[in-house]
Amino acid sequence: MSGEPVWRTTSGSVSRRLFIAGTGSILASAALAGRASAAPARQTAITDGARVSALVIGSGYGGSVAALRLAQAGVDVQLVEMGMAWDTPGPDGKIFCTTPNPDQRSFWLRTRTKQPFSQFLGFPIDKDIPRYTGILDAEEFSGITVYQGRGVGGGSLVNGGMAVTPKRENFGAVLPTVDANEMYDVYYPRANAGLGVATIRPAWFDTTDWYQFARVGRKQAQRSGFPFVFVPDVYDWDYMEQEAAGTVTKSALAGEILFGNNYGKKSLQKTYLPKAAATGRVTISPLHRVTQVIPASGGGYTVTIEQLTTAGAVSTIKTVTADTVFFAAGSVGTSKLLVKLKATGALPNLNAEIGKGWGDNGNVMCGRANHIWDPTGASQSTIPCAGIDNWAAGGAFAEVAPLPTGIETWASFYLSITKNPNRAQFTWNPTTRAVELNWQTAWKQPSIDMAKTIFEKINSTEGTIYRTDLFGTYKIWGDHLTYHPLGGAVLGKATDNYGRLAGYQGLYAIDGSLIPGNTSVNPFVTITALAERNIEKIIAQDF
Template sequence: MEQHLSRRRLLGLTALSAAALAGGTTIGAPRALAADRADGTAFVPAVVIGTGYGAAVSALRLGEAGVRTVMLEMGQLWNQPGPDGNVFAGMLKPDKRSSWFKNRTEAPLGSFLWLDLANRDIDPYAGVLDRVNFDQMSVYVGRGVGGGSLVNGGMAVAPKRSYFEEVLPRVDSAEMYDRYFPRANSMLRVNHIDNGWFESTEWYKFARVSRDQAQKAGLGTVHVPNVYDFDHMRREAAGEAPRSALAGEVIYGNNHGKQSLDKTYLAAALGTGKVTIETLHQARTIRQQKDGTYLLTVEQRDADGRLLATKEISCRHLFLGAGSLGSTELLLRARETGTLPNLSSEIGAGWGPNGNIMTARANHVWNPTGANQSSIPALGIDDWDNPQNPVFAEIAPMPAGLETWVSLYLAITKNPERGTFAYDAATDRAALRWTRDQNTPAVNAAKSLFDRINRANTTMYRYDLFGKQVKAFSDDFTYHPLGGCVLGRATDDYGRVKGYKNLYVTDGSLIPGSIGVNPFVTITALAERNIERVIRQDVTAP
C-alpha cells in the first residue's frame, strides 16, 4: 500500500508542477469539465468543493475507487515563485501574496507596544490567508490548494479520548483511535521533534522557558507532533537546508519543510488519474435536478478578482469540504433561496471557535526567550484534566528576530457557548450570530491557568500586543472554526446531509464547536471514517 501511495504522490506532484508551468487553472485531466450533456453543462460523477483536509481525504478515496472527481478550489495553486524567488511572502515583510483581497494585512498579533509593526498596506489579490470578519468574531482561513494546511502551525494533535467521546458520542471511539487516527497521521506524514535537539537548540529556548515556568506552577507540558519536517528544521539550523521555520515563516505559508496537503493527500489523489482540481473556481449555488443529480453554478476568476466565466457543472455525488464557513454558507443559501428547500433547520447551528484565546506574559529581564525562535510550535501546556477550567495551551513562538522577553500562547479552552449562522439575503452571505460575551468562559479558563503561572514566577501579562486596546486576552478571532453542519444533527452519522441523497459534508462543519486541541487531525480522521462508509454503500454499491 505504501509503495502505491508513494508512486501516486510522485505522479501527483508531477501534475502539480506541470500545472504551475502551464500557468492554467486546471490540475490533472484537462477535459474533466468538458460539456457532456445536450444543454452544454459538464457532468462528472463526483464533485468535491474545497481542497482542505476533509475534501482532500474524500477526493483521494474516490479516486482510488475509480470515481472521476473534480475538486473546486476558490484559491490558487501555490507552487510558482514570485519575483523574490519564493512562493510565499515572509511574515515580517508581507506583500499581496499574504492576504485574500485585502488592502492591508491583518495579523493576529496586531501590535507591539501598541504600535502596528506587523501589518503592511498591500494590493488586493488572491493571497493565501483570509480573515473573515463578522460583527464580534473573526475567522482565519487558508485560501489555495491545500486550504488551511498552507497557513497553520502544523500541530498534529489528537484530542483526549474522553473528550472526543463527549463531543461526538455517536462515533465509535475505539474505531477512530485504533484505525482512523493512525491512518490520518500516516497520510499527513506527522513526525516528532528529536528531544535531544529540542533541549539544546537556541531555536526552542522560548518553549523551554515557558515549560520551566509552567512547571513552577505545578503544570505539565507535552511535546506536540507536527507535519513540519523536523529533520528539515535541524538541517536549517545547521545551514544545510533553506530556511523556512527558522526564517519566521508560518501564517502566510512555509516555503520549505511543511508537508501541506498538496504534498500528501492531494498529490496522492491526483496520482490516481481520476481527480482534477480546478483552481480559482468558487461554487456559488447548488440545486437538485429532476433526475436527482446536482447542478452547481461556479464562478471562475483570475488572481486579481476579475470574473472570467460563470459555469454550470452537474454531478451525481456532491461533497462539501469548503470548511465550517464555506460549506455552511452554501447550504444555508440553498435552503433559504429554495434551491434545496428540504434541508434541515440544523444547518447553521452548533458553531464554535474551539475556545481559542491568545495571551502573552512579560518575562523578567534575566529570563530571555531568545532572539531566534522557530515559527513551528512543538510544546503545549496540558491542563485539560482540570475539572473546573480545562485548557490546552500551545506555547507559541514570537519570531521577531530580536529579544522580546515575551511568552506567547494560544489557549484552547472548553467553552460550551455556540453560535449560529443565518442567511442574510441583502448580502447573499451567511452572518454569524456570536457575541464577545460568549467568549467569557474561555477567557476565564485561560486567565485561571496563566494567573497561576504568573503567581508562581512573579510575572505579569502583556497588554500591548492585541491592537490599540489595553488588554491581556485576545478573544475576537479563531484559527479553529468548527460546526454549522453538525454530525448526527444536520447530517446522519456519516456526513450525509439530511433531506437529500448523495449530498455530503466532509469538513470541520461536522464537529460541534469544540474538540479541545488543534482540529485538523480529527477532521482528517473523521473524513477517512465517513468516506469509507459512503463509498462502500452509496458510490460503488451495485
C-alpha cells in the same frame, strides 16, 4: 495506537517515529516522503457544461481525503478550490512570503493586512498591500474574525502543523455519535500516517537556540505545577535540524508559517493531494467558487461555479452537472453555502440543523512579559511543538507559541484551546443577501477564565505580568479571533452519522462543519480521521 496518549510529557519517552498504523494497503497509499515535491494534479479547469461523477468543493483536509479515496475506488473527481494553486514562485523566487514581511500573497482580497496581533511595542503592525487572492483569509463576522487558508491545500497551508489526536477520555464530548474504538484503532492511525505526523527530537529541542522560547515556557509551566507536553507536528524535523545547521534553505527558521511554508512543512500539497493526482482521476480547478447547487431534472445536481481572477473578479460563470457533491469548503465555507442554498430555495429540504452548532474551539490568545533573566530568544522557529496541559483541571490547553520578530522580546506568547460551551448559528439575511453569524465577543469570557487557570498561576509564581501591547492599547486577551472554526453542519444532526446531508441523496458534508464546535485540541487530525471514516462507508454503500 488504541488508547495510546497522543503526546508525551517531557519526563517520558519521546520517539521520532511517524504515527503509522493500519493495514498494509492503507500504508502503501499513505506512506510519504516529508520533503517530496508536490506532484501536480491535472490543472485543466472544469469546463462549462461538463458532467462529473463527483464534485468536491474545497481542497482542505476533508476534501483531499474524499478526492483521494474516491479516486482510488475508481471514481473520477473534480476538485474545485476557491483559492490559488500556490505552485508558482513570486518575484523573490519563493512561492510564499514570510510572516514578518507580508506582501500581496499574504491576505485574501484585502488592501491592508489584518495580523492576529495588531500591535507590537505600542506600534501598529498592519500595512497596506495590493488586493490579491492571497493565502490567508481574515473573514470578519459580528463579534469574531475567522482565519482560514485559501488555496489548494486549504488550512494545511497556513496552520502551525500541530497534529494532535484528542485524548481518548475526551473523545465522547467531541463526537458523541462516533465509535471511539474504530477511530482510535483505525482512522486516527490512518490519518496520522497519511499526514506524516512526527515529534521533535527532545535532545535537539533541549539545545537549539530556535526553541529557547519553548524551554522558557517549559520551565515556568513546571514551576507552577503544570504538565508540559511535546505535541506531534507535520513539519519535517530532519529538515528543520538541517536548517539550523545551515545545510538547507531555511523555512520555519526564516519566519515562514502564517502565509505558507516553502520547504519543510508537510501540507496537503505534499501528502494527500499528490497521491490523489497520481491516480489520474482527480482534476483540480483553482480560483473556482461554487455559488449554486440545485437538483438537476435528469438526476444529480446542477452546480454553478464562478471562475475568479487574482484580483477577485468573476471572469467566467460555468454550469456543470454532478452526480454527487461533497461540501468540503471548511466549517465556514460549507455552512455559509448550505444556509444560503436552503434559505433561497435551491435545496429547501435541508433540515433545520443547517447552520447550527458552530464554535471557535475555545481559542483565545495572550502574551506574558518575562523578567530580563528569562530571554525567549531573537531566533525562534515558527513551528510550535509543545504546550501546557490543564484541560482536566481548568479546561484549557495552551500552545507555547513563537513570536518570531527577529529581536529579543522577553515575551511568552500562547494560543489556548478551551472548553468554551458557547455555540453560534449561521443565518441568511434576505435584505443583504448574505450569511451572517451571531457570535458575540462576550462569549469568549469562558475561554479567558479557563486560560487564566494557567497564566494567573504562572504570573503569580514568576512575579510576571501580561503583555498589553499585542491586541490593542492596554488589552490583554486576543478574544477577537479563531484559527479553528468548527460546526455548522453537525454530524448526526444536519447529516446522518456519516455526513450524508438530510433531505438529499448524493449530497455530503465532509469537513470541519461536521464537528460540533470543539475538539479539545488542534482539530485537523480529527477532521482528517473523520473524513477517512465517513468516505470509507460512503464508497462502500453509495458507489
